Every structure is written in structure tokens, then in C-alpha cells.
Amino acid sequence: MGTHHYNLAEQFEFTGKVRNLSIIGIVIxxxxxxxxxxxxxxxxxxxxxxxxxxxxxxxxxxxxxFLAVQFVAQAGWSASILRVPQAMARTLPFAVIILLxxxxxxxxxxxxxxxWHAEGLIDxxxxxxxxxxxxxxxxxxxxxxxxxxxxxxxxxxxFAYSVxxxxxxxxxxxxxxxxxxxxxxxCIFLVIYGFTTPIFAFDTIMSLEAHWFSTMFGWYNFAAMxxxxxxxxxxxxxxxxxxxxxxxxxxxxxxxxxxxxxxxSIFWTYVWFAQFLLxxxxxxxxxxxxxxxxxxxxxxWFYLNLAMNFLAPLLLLMDRxxxxxxxxxxxxxxVVLCGHWVDYYQMIMPGIFExxxxxxxxxxxxxxxxxxxxxxxxxxxxxxxxxxxxxAPKNHPFLQESLHHHL
Amino acid sequence: MSNIKxxxxxxxxxxxxxxxxxxxxENNISIYDVYTPMPIHGIEAKxxxxxxxxxxxxxxxxxxxxxxxLTGVYLATVVDWPLNIGGxxxxxxxxxxxxxxxxxxxxxxxxxxxxxxxxxxxxxGRAPRVMDLRATNDRFVIAxxxxxxxxxxxxxxxxxxxxxxxxxxxxxxxxxxx
Numbered sequence: 164m165g166t167h168h169y170n171l172a173e174q175f176e177f178t179g180k181v182r183n184l185s186i187i188g189i190v191i192x193x194x195x196x197x198x199x200x201x202x203x204x205x206x207x208x209x210x211x212x213x214x215x216x217x218x219x220x221x222x223x224x225x226x227x228x229f230l231a232v233q234f235v236a237q238a239g240w241s242a243s244i245l246r247v248p249q250a251m252a253r254t255l256p257f258a259v260i261i262l263l264x265x266x267x268x269x270x271x272x273x274x275x276x277x278x279w280h281a282e283g284l285i286d287x288x289x290x291x292x293x294x295x296x297x298x299x300x301x302x303x304x305x306x307x308x309x310x311x312x313x314x315x316x317x318x319x320x321x322f323a324y325s326v327x328x329x330x331x332x333x334x335x336x337x338x339x340x341x342x343x344x345x346x347x348x349x350c351i352f353l354v355i356y357g358f359t360t361p362i363f364a365f366d367t368i369m370s371l372e373a374h375w376f377s378t379m380f381g382w383y384n385f386a387a388m389x390x391x392x393x394x395x396x397x398x399x400x401x402x403x404x405x406x407x408x409x410x411x412x413x414x415x416x417x418x419x420x421x422x423x424x425x426x427x428s429i430f431w432t433y434v435w436f437a438q439f440l441l442x443x444x445x446x447x448x449x450x451x452x453x454x455x456x457x458x459x460x461x462x463x464w465f466y467l468n469l470a471m472n473f474l475a476p477l478l479l480l481m482d483r484x485x486x487x488x489x490x491x492x493x494x495x496x497x498v499v500l501c502g503h504w505v506d507y508y509q510m511i512m513p514g515i516f517e518x519x520x521x522x523x524x525x526x527x528x529x530x531x532x533x534x535x536x537x538x539x540x541x542x543x544x545x546x547x548x549x550x551x552x553x554x555a556p557k558n559h560p561f562l563q564e565s566l567h568h569h570l
Numbered sequence: 571m572s573n574i575k576x577x578x579x580x581x582x583x584x585x586x587x588x589x590x591x592x593x594x595x596e597n598n599i600s601i602y603d604v605y606t607p608m609p610i611h612g613i614e615a616k617x618x619x620x621x622x623x624x625x626x627x628x629x630x631x632x633x634x635x636x637x638x639x640l641t642g643v644y645l646a647t648v649v650d651w652p653l654n655i656g657g658x659x660x661x662x663x664x665x666x667x668x669x670x671x672x673x674x675x676x677x678x679x680x681x682x683x684x685x686x687x688x689x690x691x692x693x694x695g696r697a698p699r700v701m702d703l704r705a706t707n708d709r710f711v712i713a714x715x716x717x718x719x720x721x722x723x724x725x726x727x728x729x730x731x732x733x734x735x736x737x738x739x740x741x742x743x744x745x746x747x748x
Contacts, residue, residue: 436667443664446656569611 169411169566171557175403177550185542192536199529209265209274210515211529214507215537216265217367218391220258220316221384222541225392226251227323228356231349234326234342239564240419243411243555247399249330250549251392252323257544259316266312266367270305278514279303279373295374303370311366315359322352330556337558360385368507372514375453379438384510386431390472391503393424394496399545401493409554414487415570421486424499428476432469456513468509471502504534576602577722578702578738579712579729584610586733587710591616593728594714602713605705627685628678635677639670699744709735 199208226248233241269275278296283289285297296303326345333341361381369380377383397420403409442450457465475498485491508530556562581587584606591613594601604617613619647653648660655662687693705711714725716739729737 436664440664440667446658 169555171555171562172553173408173555174553175408175546175550177546181542181546185539185546188535188539189543190539191532192539195529195532195536198532204529205272206274206515207525208529208533209269209272210511211533212265213269213275213367214504214511215533216258216262218504218507219537219541220255220262221388222392222395223251223255223258224316224319224323224356225388226396227255227319227326227352228389229392229396230326230345231322231352231356234345234349235353237346237561239561240416240568242559242561242565243568244396244400244409244416244565245330245556245559246549246552246554247396247403248392249327249552250545251395253327253548254541254544255323256320259320261540262367263312263316267309270309275515276308276370279370280305299373303373308366308370311362315363318352318355318359322348326352330559331552333556333558334553339560341558342560360388368510371511372453375450377438377442377450377453379434379441383431383434383438386427386434387472387503387506390424390427390431391500393420393427394499394503395541396420397424397492397496398500399549401489401496403554404489411555411566413568414489415568416565417489417492418483418487418570419568421480421492421495424492424496425476425480425486428472428480428499432473432477435469435472457509461509461513464505464509468502468505471498471505475499475502573741574716574722574739575743576701576740577714577716577719577725577729578740579714579725579732579734580702580704580736580738581710581712581733582708582735583733584608584710587712588613588616590712590729590732590734593732594712594725597724597728599714599719599725599728602715603701605701605711605713607706607708607710610710624682624685628682631681631685632674632678634681635674636670638677639666639673643669697746699746701740701744702738703745 196208196212199205199211229248230245230252232238233245266275270280273281279299280303281291283291284293285300286292287297326348329341329345361384364381364384365376368384369376397417400409400412400420401417404412439454442454476495479491479495479498480486485495559565579590581590587604587606588610591601591604595616601617604613606613643666644661647662652660658665692698700706701713702709702711712729712734716722719725722739726737
């Protein structure tokens, strides 16, 4: 093993083209939102805002989950790349505020969740009375719903913010105290996260179609957010490396990330298919309605989803050399990131827009614009957080193992 | 001297073994093989070991399992005994994905165990043959073909210089465990 001379104190400089492009993205997003409301498609705009705010928050909170997993597994390989998920975790509180704003405003302006939150739904004397919704109203009522959102997202944010802070403290003070603290709190966080993310997904996405339910839905969403976060980490790492930063990141680190993306794409497919298979097999009308809507008017998206999130990683990342190739991993990660946009689109749109209505969803300026806006926002906030600290946690106990990582 | 088939350099430390490989390669002495009790990072690349083709075998065993199961299901549910189950088509593919997946894995696993035994000449009842008994315990061993490399004194010197604890001159290729 030769001696390496890495500049572990190097810092990312967030200037120039990337910064300008991300600001342009945000401006495009704001323009698209403005256009959406001005053209009267407020429901469609809110649906897109929910989609992207959910995506943004999920990618960031899964980065906190990534950090927790690395600490609990006492993983050594990832020590030198932790600053990227830390920057994403650091952005989580901001993403959470946006998500809560979208949910809150959507709820009170009746643009979102009107399936279970509307006048007279739970009043037996009202013409709008809905037996099923009334039965679920103990759980699905606005105060309890908002409390759950705030509590869950608050816990994730506090952990995400703290786990990054401990690592920054470690840079200054050294010693094992920060590592032990991170380890202990990661164990606690994983238990909380494991039990609460399904409920978070039920609330935020599944309740858009409150008549239908699936117990697989929580894990399905967990798989989607986890794999998209891994892909985001891979994209950021590869682009940073291309820009000349983090020269210690070698092909073995990419190989590990590639394996995780490959494995969890298969896991996503497994959960996605298990949900479909059970409903297909049982053939009960109150369950099949979900897939009926998707086959009726979203068939293209339905199969595109499978192609992008299953076939692409399966075929392109199976090979060892492809996992280690910067170009291929970057390409597949971008496909997977776009694929999970399609995945969330599949989950959200058919539930909000009845098939055949004039106000139906589509794919146009609002979709592309809002997506670009949040992409710009994500890039801006994450890279801004990344530029604040050194790119390597220089006192991490496993740093040397990570610098010499070899598969 | 002429009866010697293999020269065995036995090391106590993996780093010294790697050093020994470098020394031999610098002097253009071809290495027959290296035996170690544990995997050593980077040794395949250094020795120029060809990549295993086990993954190709795995693919073909797996696809055999897939085809077997789908054929079986088709014969049973369409050709032999079509039944109307919940109004679905006779060959309701999603229903049979899990079992097809299972059979793919089963064929793949069995096939790979068989391939592994065939390629390493192992099968039940056969005494394993090794070039140095301690290579499976606590020694890291370099084997050099004595016929191809004539200068035995130099090999001895290089191996010892790199830190070999012991250099053996074997007249038989393998020692049996019997």
C-alpha cells in the first residue's frame, strides 16, 4: 500500500456555472408554479408540488437513513464520502418546511386530500356522507394528520441535523465521543424510522385515494425513496469527482454504491410486484380499482416505471465492470432518479384526477417546470451545505479504511 | 536435481508473500500458482488471474430454470388441464412469477455447486490434494514450476530474500490429505 497524499481539508467551492444553473432552475420552477395557478390548473399544480416536495424530502431523509445505516453497521468503506449524505441531511429541515407548507396549503385550500377532507363526508345526515371515510376518520382527520406529519418529519429533521453536526464537531475535537454518540442515536433513529416511514407514506400519498389501501404501500415508498437517495448520492459524488474534488473516491466506492443501487432497485421491484400480485390474485374490486385507474389512462407511465426502475438497473448494473464505471453508474443513477419521478407520478396523479375529466393531469409545462424547479432547489441547497465544511471527515475513526478501500 | 517438479516458497505473512511475487516477476520467473488461507486484496490483478466464468455459467443455469418452470406451467395450465380461475387467462403469468423465480434460483444454485466441484476436482469421497498442507492453515505459499525455471538457486535466494520461512523442493506435484 503506497502512501497517499490527499488534501483532506479541501472544500467545495459553490460558484460559477452550477450555481447559476441551479438558480435558473429555481426561477423556472417559480414561473411554472405561477403559470399553473394563473391558468386555473391549481389542483394540478398542487399535485406536482406535492410530488416534488415529497421527492425532495424523501431523498434528504433517506440520506439521514444512509448515515444511520453506516454508523449502525460500523461501515468503514463509506467514511470518506459521508459529507455528501451529510449535506443532504443538513438540507432536510428546509425540505420538510416546504413539504409541510405544500401539504398544509393543499389541505386547507381543498386542492389536496379532498377525498377524505371535504364538507359533510363524515356527517351521516349530509348528502355527501361517505361510510368508508367516516370509518377511517378516527385516523384520517386534519388535526391528527397534521400532528403526525409534524412529529415524524420533525424527528427526522432533528436527527438529520444532529448527525451532521456531530460529524462537524468531530473535525474540531477529534476523539471517539462523536462517533459513539452517532452510533447510539442511529440505532434509536433506525427503529423510529422503520416504524414511521410506512405511516408517513400512507398519510402523504396513499390517503389521496382514501378508499383504497395496501399494507405494502409503506415499504414500496420506502424502497423508492431509499434507492433514489442512493442514486442522488452517486450522482453528486461522480460529478464532484469529475470536477476534481474528492480524489480519494475510487472505483471500489462506486462499486459499493452501484451494488446498493442495484440491490435496492430489485427490492423496489419486489415490493412493487408483491403489491400488484396480491391484488391481481385476489381480484377484489375494492382493491383492483387502484390498478384499474392506472391501466385505463396511465398505461404508458405504468410500464415506463417498470422499465426505468427495474430493467435499466437490472441489465446495466448487473455487470461488475459497469458498477465500477463512472459513466455507466452516472447514467443508471440518472435513469433511476427520473424513474422514481415517474413512480411518484404513478402514485399521485391517478388518485387525484378522475379518468376522463377535462381537468385531468398530463405531462406539460407544469410537470417539467416544477420538477426543474425542485431540481434547482435541491442542487442549490445541498451544494451550499456541502461547501460549508471540508469534504472529508478528517477525524472519523474509519477514515483510513475508507481511503484504502479496495474490492 | 532433475526429479524436482515444484519449488514451494512458504511465507508467514501476506505482505512478504506479495513482496516475493514482485521479486519473482521482476526476474522473469513464472509463478505456477499461489495458495493462501485467506483472500488477499489485489493478488488476482498482480498474478494476472483470468476472471472467473462462473457468472456466465450462473446465467445459463438460471435461464434453464426459468424456461423449465414456464414450460411446466404452460403444459399444466394450458395444454393439459385448462381451468377458469377468477376469469383470468389460462396462462396467467403474474401468478407464476414467484415460482419461476424460485426455480431459477434453485437451478442456478445447484448448477453452480456442481460447476464448482467439477472445476476444483472435488467431489464427495475424494481426498483433496494440495501442494502444501499448511497453505490451508497459517502459511502463504508460492509455487514455481521447477522444469520451466532452471535457475533453482536464484529462486531460492529470491524467495528467502523476500522473507520465505521455508523453501521446499517437491518431487510430486500434490500432497494428499489422506
